[in-house]
Amino acid sequence: MKIILDCFGGDNCPGSAIDGALLAIAEDKTLNVTLCGDEKTIADYLIGKTYDNSRLSILNASDIITNDDTPTLAIRRKKDASMTVGLKTLAQEDYDGFVSSGNTGALLVGASLIVKRIDGVQRCSLSPVLPTMIDGKGTILVDSGANVDCSPEMLRDFALMGSAYMKSVCGIENPKVGLLNNGTEEEKGNSLTKLAYQMLKETDINFVGNIESREMFTGDVDVIVADGFAGNIALKSAEGMGKVIFKMLKKYITEGGLRAKLGYLLLKPSLKKLKGIMSSDAVGGGVFLGANKIVVKAHGASNAVAFKNAILRAGEMAQAGLIEKIKTALAKNAEDNV
């Protein structure tokens, strides 16, 4: 699989991006990574590093899209930015996927305008696989924030695409799909989710009904369907609670004197494990479902491990034939509903 990596635009770029690529090709011998960005900077960074150079190449791009850039303007005007060049090369040449930790909005616009959407898909969704803490198999959230105003039809397509993802990439036979809602009963919901519920019932995917956001990390469902506004709120709320809990625990340990400090030292490995599974580095970014090729967003603060995971995931998606599987699922649903 051939993956293009945007080496500029994120917080720890280009160092962590390049290090992540080296880790990825060391771990997966079938992987080729093309580092996109300023050729000289990248080449200089690679000096003295050991890697299989038959599977690492550089694609020059002299400009950078930053987080301060307006997405649509940036994609239209910054023709030489690493993100724009990378996406164009992905669209036009024989590459399987693109990974970037840069401007999320620009990447969404680029995925839609340059890579283009699959026929019939109205909007691409940003879909991270959340760690399900109890069973560890993961749940994909479609959408986590790319589309803040959605139609029921969009939610139905999110469901079809998410189900195709969990089936093809994660090998789950008949993925359980839940609709994020303010209650589990069928009659619950706002005007959007009520309509989407009825539409999801008509599909041939394994729609199991509404789920509440308190069940997001339990693994009860494999796919969570949400409009991007609700998905974003749910995700960040859980993140915020996680942070607050660790902060408060730290405070109580400090206040608890010697006994608490000793307890903390003994419990440190367990607490570290807990922090590890909650870390966004473990997720490896979200994929823009609905684009014609694989486009993965790594989070802005990605370190080398996060980049490595994002690249490996992109490779797995390509290997699984994700795009074709999504096309088939969407076409089948359209046929069934003629």
Next chain:
Amino acid sequence: MKIILDCFGGDNCPGSAIDGALLAIAEDKTLNVTLCGDEKTIADYLIGKTYDNSRLSILNASDIITNDDTPTLAIRRKKDASMTVGLKTLAQEDYDGFVSSGNTGALLVGASLIVKRIDGVQRCSLSPVLPTMIDGKGTILVDSGANVDCSPEMLRDFALMGSAYMKSVCGIENPKVGLLNNGTEEEKGNSLTKLAYQMLKETDINFVGNIESREMFTGDVDVIVADGFAGNIALKSAEGMGKVIFKMLKKYITEGGLRAKLGYLLLKPSLKKLKGIMSSDAVGGGVFLGANKIVVKAHGASNAVAFKNAILRAGEMAQAGLIEKIKTALAKNAEDNV
């Protein structure tokens, strides 16, 4: 202050409700509580208990609204239910507030139809005060789920009412009001929050802009304004994450052998403290802002302490003249915008 307590309809009723009332009148000597529900059952339960009977009375009601009842039908048809009788008595007689752990939807309908809304208020909002863990002063969330489809005007009224609450009940001079959104920048949001943002800018409350759900428990703002769908998703997501963290920690401690178990024992007081501040018992329920009198929802699984807190909070709201303060704030805003 004279508070009516619905003793039936919640999970631990009537025992926990009555015990909570006894704790409340013991703690606040200015409080009168009227226990509403089946007279004989309540009287029997009180046998042998010690309390100031000049401040405790019984209001007979022979029927119960359960969680299986349809809200509007239940309020209309179950004329003798403890919730209906209690709300009617609150509306017609010299009482200051009503507390119930029963059917949330029915309580919302009852607050709107029986107690009625303040002039000009389109919808009542269910508004719990969230524990802000770092500073402990609390943040009110308006709305946490009563109204799943909102207009920008409704969000503006939620903001005005929430601000009046934090000022009058919690004594915060100039409460900071934030709009729950998918990003902090002014241009962020869905079609609803974008319009609400502009409307909030026009009010004379201390609107500090958008906040993300990851900041819900930091105490950065005193009032969080949200449509009930988003507010509900945010709240339950945080709750779910809290539960998952403790569940995983337990798992890691079990796996961690003797060392981890010893660490856990030493750290137990700190962990217990952490669980305590996260507990919904500490919150003491949410108030239906917008009703003509104080109507407080205690959570369905309330124990005696949760009931006590809900009753004390209702008394404090009445003492603070909350309803008048809300009326003044709404009228002032209407005047300013003529």
